[in-house]
Amino acid sequence: MGATLQTVADQVGVSRSTVSNAYSRPDQLSPELRARILAVAERLGYPGPNPSARSLRRGKVDAIGVLLTANLSMAFRDPYAVAYLRGLAEAAEQRKTSLLLIPLPHNDQEGALDAVRNAAVDAFCVYCVPDWFKALEIINFRGLPVVGGEDPAITGQLSGEVGFVGIDERKAARRLAAHVAALGHRRVALIGHWITDTSVTGPVDVHPDELRYYVSGERVRGFRDALVAAGVDLADVVLINAAENDRLVGAEAAGHALDRQDRCTAILSTSDVLALGVLDALAVRGLRPGRDVSVTGFDDIPEAAAVGLTTIRQPSVERGRIAGELLLDPPADPQARHRVLPTTLVVRATTGPINQESSS
Amino acid sequence: MGATLQTVADQVGVSRSTVSNAYSRPDQLSPELRARILAVAERLGYPGPNPSARSLRRGKVDAIGVLLTANLSMAFRDPYAVAYLRGLAEAAEQRKTSLLLIPLPHNDQEGALDAVRNAAVDAFCVYCVPDWFKALEIINFRGLPVVGGEDPAITGQLSGEVGFVGIDERKAARRLAAHVAALGHRRVALIGHWITDTSVTGPVDVHPDELRYYVSGERVRGFRDALVAAGVDLADVVLINAAENDRLVGAEAAGHALDRQDRCTAILSTSDVLALGVLDALAVRGLRPGRDVSVTGFDDIPEAAAVGLTTIRQPSVERGRIAGELLLDPPADPQARHRVLPTTLVVRATTGPINQESSS
DNA sequence: ACCGCTCTCTGAATCGATACAGTACCCGTC
């Protein structure tokens, strides 16, 4: 109970340094002595160097902090986040680095920020964290390297070592909406995750330039760009806030678009998860996706292919892997620390030409 | 750069202790002084108490280590593991505790064990880690609390504070195999994850009592129990090892069972993920699941319902949540630290009565 | 016999914070 380096050193009759070396620098002492030390350590029940003490002295903990979504357990519901995490884990695994998943409790901004302040890590990986959550500032204040996938403008202001791996959100969204507009849709609903609020799901009346959460905001702005370019009257575009990135919430949001007299003919969501909920909502009302109402998602999670969802594909596992690599082996060239990955428009069955009959 | 408690203390003109209190025990000093201290700290760029130093002194890090599958990134491929992790994250989140995902690199036993030795955590949660990986021993040696879901016999030998949350693997497997036997199947193949080897997928000739990985071993033994009870000749039972818990590997393993002249009429796998691969293998060969060959899985992941897979349902999110609760709020009563959760046989379309025509 | 070199091992300084006993002072009370 409570054996330390010193205890072992005293027993063996060598200095503490030597015992330390036995564990951390085997080449610094003779193999025989090392064997003797380890044997005594085992006998005394010495569990090896205390990790906290070691990292205090070394100034390094071999772990990177992961900030995933506003709320950790939520992240495990989103297949895209899981895939991202997998890529991150692959990169970390190869470099013997642990991943510290930091809890971000709901309804406790201050507590969440404390968690970021107190995390024992060498760097941070931030994914899908809303702008109003001041995590980046704290990380910056701590002077730790960080890789994010959000607003490049914000990360550009940080002083520490910063990386970026993401996509051109707005451009991809534009491509998707252009496809929908080209099919003839003119009355459209846009469902955006967290664009105004994290507590209420429903229609909102905000100018797209004032949307809050960067990722969704850019996607919605991209949608609008394309719709305007196609000559759609913005008065016919309904904007709906989704309080969570969740299938049930997606269905609820879709309800607000479907249960009104001038029903829209297309619903664009800022994520596949929400779009799956939209499809549920259609099913409940006996509407056919791609015929009565066109539906699109974003991300291209595996289930999207299964249900034939038209969406934007963005790299998932690879994105996580690159994030990990940027943190663990930062390229000298700052240019190389800013990676914009390609996206693809994937057209499937949930989008189709406007149906004269039911849109009348 | 490099500001510490002392730096701040000197600037403000108070003692180091007081600055420490300003952060960790606000009730120990006047609000005015605290405000002044925090202001100076901010100005000096002091990022708050160093997490390593704090945890060294406190003897606590507010993190629990997670050992997930032999290989971390693999865990994110298994929907069951992800669900488990979600439950764990929920429990951790409520108690402001972080989750340290520990990398367990392939082909590096020693490195993996070091990772367990060096992890800065207060406790461990072990899930689906094979017996031959001596992680439990190390954790025990470190004297940290642990909750596992594997072999209760092993965990029973540990001296530290130990919890268990799992299911009666063998009983559940028995129920499943009894269902298959009752449908008339007599030539059966069993696919087991890691039952002999982690490098080769294919038929093996081992007595079930000598299988390696506890979870799969128990499941296979349960299968055999029921088959024997139903009068099946064990000579007609093929045992196939799966080198990974992976869909592709499942398909490969199934190939070994299907591409032989005395083709089996039922294939039982130790996990849903493997069973999905088995279904792929059937599809490739133009065989109908539930008609030509009956197929079963284990776990009841969401996709199982989608494809109509007969399987055993076991709690996933709940299992993770309970594991977290046992670690973070250990019940005083040792009995309550051993939780065996219920399982259900879920019969769907992939099992059916033996088909006279194609089994002849 | 002496130089220089490698190989092992030692000692002191250091990493940055927290716990706890203790001091100083103020205020009200009998």
Next chain:
DNA sequence: GACGGGTACTGTATCGATTCAGAGAGCGGT
């Protein structure tokens, strides 16, 4: 005016390791 009881802050010991300059020994070469 002595005393009890708070409140606000300080000082010191301590958590457990790593680092690095350097000491001493052994050894081949000249």
